[in-house]
Amino acid sequence: MAAAYLREQGAKEVALVLDEAHLPMSSRCRIDGIVDGLARRGNALAVIELDELIRKPLLLNQYDGLIAPNDEVAVQLQGMARASGRKINEDFWVTGYNGSRLMQRLNPELATVVLPVQELADKLIATLLEKIAHPDQVIESPAPVPVRFRRPT
Template identity: 25%
Template sequence: MQPKLTDVAKLAGVSVTTVSRVINDRGYLSAATKEKVFAAMQQLNYQPSLAARVLQGKQFKLVGLIFASLENPLIAEVVEEIENRLFAKGYKAIICNSMDNPQKEQQYLKMLMANQVDGIITGSHNEGIKEYKMSGLPIVSYDRYFQNKIPTVSSDNQAGGELAARTLIEKGSHKLMLVAGSLEKKVPNNGRMTGFVEGAKGHGQSVVTVRFPFNATPTIRRATIREKLAAKKPDGIFCTDDQTALLCIQEAQKLGMTVPNDVQVIGYDGSTYVQEYHPELSTIVQPVGDIADLLVRLLFNRLQKNDEQLLDKYILPIKLLQRDSLRK
């Protein structure tokens, strides 16, 4: 049974009127009172009803955006594009940076429910967070799989990995290296790794794989990359994100390797930042504008409860941007 306003009032030890005033931010209320009410709402996983939200004509029109980290230029760009599209529709965004921490993500979900968001777009998901299911909110996902029929939008990661392998081999690379995140979670971008390995195998090539945990620092990444480059001496590298690809180029050059003559490098993402500030990097480009458009369209489909049958997965095409890190 869904908790009611009276349940929140009872747990917080205040009147129903006080709870309503906290929800709608009306009149003077002490910080202690607000804290008690929000704590009770979180404990009960209480989601204010539409009637409570529009009390006295007030409607907030908020959407929560939960992403693992905004340090990645591609993710920052996706979030910006989503926020712009939401604003154009009269909605505001609450942006949450979970750092791939389950406890932090759980607390953000509770906070978003307490702040009466209309829906959630998430690019960060840790298995077993019950609040996603309990929230009762429309949710869509970017590059993260959910078990409870939440639509997921991603670029064609598998095709991107295969394209990277084919390109490196066709341009003369024979000793391939894959530098990627861990495979600990079942996420769509794991397809970049499997696509690259399978693409190389289809051309009779094997792959040396280097993996990092999500929270590996740039210093650890640099040291590991340099060690592997010195030991394995690859002549073709595919990285599952552009930031790591740039580290590979830098560390290869420190070892006296020239790019692309000694080693070719391809990244993945193709954010506007990388395209404008790092013309040396060849990369698999994700269609950021199309991703943001589709995420927002799917969310509003769920908000408006349209009859359109939604798919579990939406996969958008990628393309190769060839720059100086590939041979002509």
């Protein structure tokens, strides 16, 4: 969704930004999915470390679209881009991941993949209650919860 949005906006040079120092396993799986999914469609995607961008801010000039591993890093990337003279959502696009209500209020110009937190919590609680009621039974993983993409306002 994030890569499609960036392409739709006209971004030609897109990179996936990694924050290896703070990357949980679930994020690694998501990132592998992004890279694999784009590769199957024939889209190349650069991968760059956040630490490298911080050390060498001129690297930002190589890209006009970035996919951040979460909303907090996305906001940091927006700030770096602004500092280098780029105009967010005009000549430079950044997408995040999580889409919390707080982040949507604080930064409405951030495009982000929104996790349905309440639905995820409901499924988790139902699964835990099922396991408590039937401790010896193998509980199947619930169906995936669909995410949505929030465009900037």
